[in-house]
Amino acid sequence: MSQFAVELRDVVKRFPNPAGGEITAVNHATLQINHGEFFSLLGPSGCGKTTSLRMVAGFEWPTSGEIFIDGKPMGRTPPFLRPVNTVFQSYALFQHMTIFQNVAFGLEMERVSRQEIQRRVEAALEMVQLSGMGSRKPRQLSGGQQQRVALARALVKRPAVLLLDEPLGALDLKLRKEMQLELKALQEQVGITFIYVTHDQEEALTMSDRIAVMNQGNVLQIGAPVEIYERPNCRFVADFIGETNFLFGKVKAIDPDFVTVSLRGSERELLGIPLGKFHPGQEVVVSIRPEKMRLFDDTPLKLGVSPNQPNCFPIRIIHTMYIGSDTRIVIDFGSGVQLNVWEQNHLSTLDALAYYAPGQELWVTMRPENVLILPEEE
Amino acid sequence: MAAETSAITPTSRFSLIRRLRESSKAQGLALISPTLIYLLFTLVLPLLLVVFLSFMTRGAYGNIVYRVNLDNYTRLMDPLYLRILGYSLATAALTTVGTILIGYPLAYYIARTPPRQRSIYLFLILVPFWTNFIIRIYAWIMILRTEGLLNSFLLKIGFIQAPLEILYTPTAVLIGMVYEFLPFMVLPLYTSLEKIEPAQLEAAADLGARPHMAFLRVTLPLSLPGMIAGSILVFIPAMGMFVVPDLMGGAKTILVGNLIRNQFLTARDWPFGAAASMLLLILTLIFTLFYTRRAGFGEELLV
Ligand SMILES: Nc1ncnc2c1ncn2[C@@H]1O[C@H](COP(=O)(O)OP(=O)(O)OP(=O)(O)O)[C@@H](O)[C@H]1O
Ligand SMILES: [Mg+2]
Numbered sequence: 001m002s003q004f005a006v007e008l009r010d011v012v013k014r015f016p017n018p019a020g021g022e023i024t025a026v027n028h029a030t031l032q033i034n035h036g037e038f039f040s041l042l043g044p045s046g047c048g049k050t051t052s053l054r055m056v057a058g059f060e061w062p063t064s065g066e067i068f069i070d071g072k073p074m075g076r077t078p079p080f081l082r083p084v085n086t087v088f089q090s091y092a093l094f095q096h097m098t099i100f101q102n103v104a105f106g107l108e109m110e111r112v113s114r115q116e117i118q119r120r121v122e123a124a125l126e127m128v129q130l131s132g133m134g135s136r137k138p139r140q141l142s143g144g145q146q147q148r149v150a151l152a153r154a155l156v157k158r159p160a161v162l163l164l165d166e167p168l169g170a171l172d173l174k175l176r177k178e179m180q181l182e183l184k185a186l187q188e189q190v191g192i193t194f195i196y197v198t199h200d201q202e203e204a205l206t207m208s209d210r211i212a213v214m215n216q217g218n219v220l221q222i223g224a225p226v227e228i229y230e231r232p233n234c235r236f237v238a239d240f241i242g243e244t245n246f247l248f249g250k251v252k253a254i255d256p257d258f259v260t261v262s263l264r265g266s267e268r269e270l271l272g273i274p275l276g277k278f279h280p281g282q283e284v285v286v287s288i289r290p291e292k293m294r295l296f297d298d299t300p301l302k303l304g305v306s307p308n309q310p311n312c313f314p315i316r317i318i319h320t321m322y323i324g325s326d327t328r329i330v331i332d333f334g335s336g337v338q339l340n341v342w343e344q345n346h347l348s349t350l351d352a353l354a355y356y357a358p359g360q361e362l363w364v365t366m367r368p369e370n371v372l373i374l375p376e377e378e
Numbered sequence: 379m380a381a382e383t384s385a386i387t388p389t390s391r392f393s394l395i396r397r398l399r400e401s402s403k404a405q406g407l408a409l410i411s412p413t414l415i416y417l418l419f420t421l422v423l424p425l426l427l428v429v430f431l432s433f434m435t436r437g438a439y440g441n442i443v444y445r446v447n448l449d450n451y452t453r454l455m456d457p458l459y460l461r462i463l464g465y466s467l468a469t470a471a472l473t474t475v476g477t478i479l480i481g482y483p484l485a486y487y488i489a490r491t492p493p494r495q496r497s498i499y500l501f502l503i504l505v506p507f508w509t510n511f512i513i514r515i516y517a518w519i520m521i522l523r524t525e526g527l528l529n530s531f532l533l534k535i536g537f538i539q540a541p542l543e544i545l546y547t548p549t550a551v552l553i554g555m556v557y558e559f560l561p562f563m564v565l566p567l568y569t570s571l572e573k574i575e576p577a578q579l580e581a582a583a584d585l586g587a588r589p590h591m592a593f594l595r596v597t598l599p600l601s602l603p604g605m606i607a608g609s610i611l612v613f614i615p616a617m618g619m620f621v622v623p624d625l626m627g628g629a630k631t632i633l634v635g636n637l638i639r640n641q642f643l644t645a646r647d648w649p650f651g652a653a654a655s656m657l658l659l660i661l662t663l664i665f666t667l668f669y670t671r672r673a674g675f676g677e678e679l680l681v
Binding site (some may be wrong): 027057058059078079080084085086089090092094095096105106109110121147153 | 435575577578580581582583584585586587588593596598599
């Protein structure tokens with residue numbers, strides 16, 4: 001067994017553009033996916049996720065670069081010789097075959113014996129909770145059931161790697177949530193490497209061991225969900241994953257752990273952690289997530305905290321929205337900057353002021369490690 | 379309601395019309411009535427006429443004697459006519475097979491080309507229809523004659539020493555029939571091949587199927603509805619065809635179509651011609667029903 005289940009080394013894929021020229025669907029992508037990992041490719045529509053997956057499956061060949069599966073360079077190996085299987089977004093079940101025949105197809109291609117096919121297909125159908133449905137045609141199943149058939153059909157082959165292209169995309173929200181849990185449990189049970197394509201960031205965060213965030217053919221960041229969310233390496237990732245506030249400014253001072261940024265068009269300064277290399281005077285973007293700020297009335301003073309301490313500012317409430325678990329507040333941060341702040345409703349009370357009201361004058365504080373300093377991109 | 383309909387008063391008659399208008403059955407009938415009228419005059423009445431004629435007798439001067447009898451049908455059981463029938467069945471079946479063998483690769487190829495080229499190819503397939511059918515058959519005669527294009531060419535390149543005798547043989551009839559009916563096979567085949575999603579073949583390859591297995595297990599079964607539709611479109615008219623055997627088969631080749639045509643136009647025995655037509659109709663019906671049942675046609679059409 002080699003070190004990685006799948007490796008993309010400097011892979012480029014260009015398509016001829018019908019309107020002339022070329023489209024770069026994947027741009028110098030390098031990825032290393034470990035054995036047994038649940039790895040997600042996450043990014044907006046058209047960023048090259050499907051193309052990357054199709055190159056691993058063998059439906060497309062890289063324009064340059066190389067793909068390795070279990071250490072072996074794939075070159076132009078056709079799909080039927082690769083130890084991977086795909087769950088297609090549209091499921092691509094064989095409409096003229098029964099469910100049983102669909103699942104058995106891959107084993108028949110391997111010339112597995114009749115009894116063994118019977119046994120393994122039944123086991124696979126049981127695994128996806130479709131026992132007894134073997135004699136139906138795909139059209140006689142619901143969307144969620146068809147999705148399970150597609151899964152069983154691929155898993156019955158015991159592939160080294162399972163490729164899934166937005167497998168839950170066609171399902172409604174509730175079924176989607178259920179299937180997310182089932183899929184994750186199944187992956188842990190069978191221990192197969194999953195490469196999972198999605199444009200749903202919440203799905204990627206909840207299911208993955210690691211995520212690669214892509215945009216416009218580029219792999220921007222690879223990391224565990226918590227890294228991607230808490231320490232994005234660029235403005236795009238911070239924006240795409242979860243919600244955040246952006247502020248703009250210049251680096252004023254750098255000390256070993258923190259960077260001081262003077263905000264554009266204001267006297268205020270923020271102390272935050274640098275995600276990247278900076279030099280004084282550099283233009284930067286500051287990302288602060290709404291749940292990582294706290295609002296106080298005059299208590300910072302009462303608590304003995306000086307209002308002159310870093311990242312503590314007087315603000316005014318513009319707008320509030322009570323949504324049960326949280327209150328979502330828009331604050332006036334001064335000099336025309338508005339920030340979104342989410343306060344958890346810790347206390348059960350009917351006191352309206354506990355949930356804030358427009359016009360209230362308060363203080364906002366944020367810990368320096370919640371203030372992320374990112375390089376400004378062109 | 380009951381009181382309203384039991385007494386025929388002006389109001390109740392009015393409500394009867396209204397109820398008719400509101401009944402969904404009556405509405406449906408009214409909606410398809412143009413079709414029904416059309417079918418009545420073009421299908422039902424002529425067919426009844428043929429059925430009626432087939433039980434009559436020919437008079438001495440080719441007139442029709444109105445006396446119900448089964449003579450025409452017993453006459454059809456003569457080995458001579460049965461042989462013609464068997465020969466027609468075989469020719470129609472071979473024509474169907476021939477159009478599949480030539481039409482399948484053609485339709486497959488067209489379905490694979492980029493969409494813009496497809497319409498050009500389909501157009502080219504239909505172009506010959508702009509020329510009169512008889513003229514196209516004469517063109518074939520020019521090609522197949524003893525001193526025709528094919529023989530001169532083969533002789534010139536030295537492939538053969540003596541001219542091939544093709545024209546006025548069953549082979550010539552088959553060539554003419556396959557040529558004539560090819561588009562009727564290609565178009566439905568193309569339609570069902572074109573409908574197959576590329577993802578289906580990718581899924582087959584992904585599951586380990588080499589191209590020939592993917593073809594046998596996925597493409598072929600999914601194109602079956604087109605093949606069946608094409609077979610019906612070819613087989614049925616091929617059974618009744620008489621122009622091609624007349625022109626290309628010489629006097630030796632007689633099919634049911636020729637027999638029927640001769641009875642009506644030459645022998646002036648309309649009742650016997652009508653009986654032969656009925657036999658042809660029934661045979662074709664049986665064949666079609668059998669063929670479509672076997673292939674599960676009804677269900678596949680829904681794809
Ligand atoms: N066969 C092709 N020919 C030309 N361009 C293509 C082809 N396949 C993909 N592309 C282009 O490559 C880019 C990436 O496409 P891809 O399907 O990989 O995106 P994606 O990330 O899967 O998007 P989505 O979330 O919408 O599925 C797009 O700009 C797309 O138009
Ligand atoms: Mg995609």
